Amino acid sequence: MAMLMRDPDSWEEPLEFKPERFLASSILSEQVLKYIPFGSGLRGCPGANLANILIGTAIGTMVQWFDWRIKGDKVNLEEAAGGMNLTMAHPLKCNPVARNINFLASN
Numbered sequence: 001m002a003m004l005m006r007d008p009d010s011w012e013e014p015l016e017f018k019p020e021r022f023l024a025s026s027i028l029s030e031q032v033l034k035y036i037p038f039g040s041g042l043r044g045c046p047g048a049n050l051a052n053i054l055i056g057t058a059i060g061t062m063v064q065w066f067d068w069r070i071k072g073d074k075v076n077l078e079e080a081a082g083g084m085n086l087t088m089a090h091p092l093k094c095n096p097v098a099r100n101i102n103f104l105a106s107n
């Protein structure tokens with residue numbers, strides 16, 4: 001079974017950024033076997049639900065409070081040569097710039 005993240009045999013429009021493609025996942029779907037960050041089966045990660053909640057909250061907070069600046073205008077998503085983990089060939093370097101969100105201020 002191919003498990004490459006951009007394998008057109010496994011993914012529709014594999015080069016497009018479409019995080020909503022994961023919304024349809026359920027533990028029994030074929031979809032979930034294409035991407036198994038938490039392993040699966042009896043020894044699968046028992047912390048998967050907690051991790052998904054924490055990661056969503058952490059990323060949401062980082063995006064809400066900071067503008068993430070990169071050098072240039074495009075992120076190079078080239079992957080490093082295989083292994084078990086998916087690694088960026090050119091690790092992302094970016095600077096967080098605090099957003100001016102002052103939602104506690106009165107008008």
Ligand code: HEM
Binds near residue numbers: 039040041050051
């Ligand atoms: C992004 C976060 C996480 C990732 C990517 C991750 C990934 C994994 C993977 C790949 C395994 C091995 C599964 C297998 O062998 O099939 C595993 C096992 C495990 N994980 Fe996680 N995990 C995460 C977070 C957590 C959290 C938050 C907890 C606990 C609060 C946790 C507790 C465990 C435990 C106890 C095992 C061993 C299960 C066993 O061997 O029966 N993990 N995890």
